[in-house]
Amino acid sequence: MRRSGTRCTLLLFERSTGSIGPNVFARLQTTQLLNSFQPAPKFRFNGGEKGIAVRDGKDGSVAPVKDTVSAHQAGVNALALERFGGRILVSGGLDASLKIWDLEQCGNPSKAHTFTPIATVPRSDKAHKFGITHLSFYPFDSAAFLSTSYDHTLKVWATDTASLSASFSLGSKVYTHAVSPIASHLLVACGTQHPAVRLVDLRSGSNVQSLAGHAGAILATSWSPRHEHVLATGSVDGTVRIWDIRRAGGVVGMLDMEDSLGLYYNGLLDPSGKVRIRASAKAHSAPVNGLTWTDDGAYIVSAGHDRRIRVWDAALGKNTLASFGPSIRNSQLASVAMFTSPVGLTHPGKELLFWPNETEILVLDLHDGHVVTKLRPTGLAQRTNKNRISSIVWRGSGGGGSSSGVAMGGSNMAGAIFSAHLDGQIRAWTPRLEGETDEDEDESLEEASEEKAKKRKALDDVFKGLMGKKITFT
Known part of the structure; x- marks a missing residue:
């Protein structure tokens, strides 16, 4: 300090x-x-649920956690934060419920606060029937948000009333969806169990187009923040395809992990005028379940079950060969939420990637891959493997995705990260500000001291037990 x-x-x-x-x-x-983000356990989210129950021991016995509040009893599977004021947070549970939170409930961010939902949508025949897979807000207005579920549907909700506005049946499990942050076409790209990407038009209320080409389920979709008709998708077949939805064939390139020049993405047409695509090009040697762009559209970041994160030059489609080392963990058959720090907050070429690494958040240098810091929950949550992170969202100083460059850490919890966990909790992470006391540091030292004391006592008990026994040799 x-x-x-x-x-x-x-x-x-x-x-x-x-x-x-x-x-x-x-x-x-x-x-x-x-670089100074740390757990903020003083901010809690109480969805009105009972204390969570953690399965403990090889026999699968259930040990209830005392004095613990949870946002969703069955686990939180998705989060979305509106990008304008950064005020409204929506969470989706494995129990198919939706909850809306007002982050401005906390009047004084220097004091502890327990958030309660301002609206709840329980599981029902009219709402979702199975677990929520992905959430996002309407691109130009926080008055509506979208949700997808394992129940094969995409739904549109009114934020103020938490009422259903529209529902689309896609005929197969929906793993993810994406809405362009800049486009006026209002097309929602849905990744489903079906190998074709479904485009749903919110204006006409119809499934207007299918983008065929992948050989398996679509686990990741992401629109370019610079070109409104360009879409990136990732599949269980290990490929990442780049589409221009205005083209008849759709696909304009594939990312190839062996290609550090970008020849097959930048060279779009051969002399005959046909799109030149190599069918064997793969971005990962295993399913691709994570895709995002830097907010200036200069780079694409992909992640796969091969425990690799790759950074691609979006203009050329070339692999930049950034190496993130062996610490990356990624095994869930679901879309992974990750994000990069807004361009302008750091020096050029020093952007950061925030990656949910199972039970911790890794802050990584986007371009050389080294670990800047690791964010881990404190207390019991740090010691159990039942709190896997399912989603993370960023709250900038002017909203969820603001890249205005304004310094973080204002009076309204600006510059915070929120993470969803399968233990039912939503956790907050905030940067350490100048002038803060060392109370949190003292608490962590006290917890470490208590943990050491417990281990020492256990060893002493074992030693005394052995020394108290009479040993004979025959």
Whole structure:
């Protein structure tokens, strides 16, 4: 804490003397905040459920956790945060329920607060019947959000009233969906158990197009934030295809992990005028279940069950060969939510990737892959394997996806990360701010001391038990 305070003083001195400009100063400050995220257990989400029950022991016995509140009793499977004010958070449970949370309930972010849902949509015949797989907000207005489920449906909801506005049956399990953040066409790209990508038009209310080409279920979909008609999709066949939905054939390229030049994506047409696609090109050697773009559209990030994360030049389609090492874990047959820090918050080429690594969040350098920091829950949640992270969302200083470059950490929980867990909880993570007390550090040290004391006592008991027995040799 003293070290960070000294650094801040030096930065202020250099800024006041004109040694560094305002943009550099802002980037240094926000980079420091991005690197200092920590658990915020004082913020809890109580969905009105009883304390969760964790299966403990080889016999599968159930041990209830005392004094624990949960957002969804059966586990939280999806999160979505509206991008304008960053105020409304929607969560979806494995029990098919939906809950809407107002993050402005917390009047003073320096004090502990328990959030309660402002609306709940329980499982029913009119709502979803099975677990929620993905959530997103309407692209240009937080008044509506979308949900998909294992019950084969895509549904549109009114945020204010938590009422159903429209429902689309897609005929197979829906793993994910995506809405373009910039397009006016209002097409929802749905990844389902069927190998063709389904495009649903929210204006006409119809399934207007299917993009065929993948050889298996679609686990990841993501629209370009720069080109409104460009879509990336990932499948269990290990391929990532790039589509231009205006083309008759649709696909314009495939990402190839062996291609560091981007020849098969950038060279779109051969002399005969046909799209040149190599069928054997694979982005991963296992199912692809994660796709995202940097918010300037310059890079595509993909993740697969081969425990690899790859970064691609979006203009050329080339593999940048960024290496994220052996610490990546990825085994769920579902879409993985990951995001990059907004361009402008850090120096160019120093963007960060936030990756849900089973029971922890890894903060990684996007371009060279090294681990910047690891975010782990405190207390019991850190010691159990039953709290796998199913979704993460980012709350910037001006909203969920703001890239305005404004320093994080204002009075409204700006600059926070929220994570959904299969133990039923929603957890908050906030950057450490200048002037904060060392209470959290003292608490973590106290927990570590208690843990060491327990281990020491267990060893002492074993030792005394052995020494108290009479041993004879025959």
